[in-house]
Amino acid sequence: MTGGFFKVECPDCENEQIVFGKASSEVACAVCGTTLARPTGGEAEFTGEVVETVEAR
Template identity: 75%
Template sequence: MAGNFYKVQCQDCENEQVVFGKAATVVNCAVCGTVLARPTGGNATFEGEVTETVEAR
């Protein structure tokens, strides 16, 4: 299973969190609970801003 990890910034509290690019579940911000990524069956759709690729595979 190949995929990338991304650093995503929350729109509400500006917390940065690392998210797997093919997330299978909804990923919420650890600080405020806002949705950061939603699964789509393939690559996840990011709700927050992707600031960098942490690890490319």
């Protein structure tokens, strides 16, 4: 499985969370529950700001 991990900042509470770039299910913020990423069948669509790439393969 190829893909990368990204640090995404929540638009509501500014929590930073690591998210897989090809997430197959919705990823919610661990603090407030806002959706950070939605699956699209390929690369995930991020609703928060991508702060940095943590790991790329």
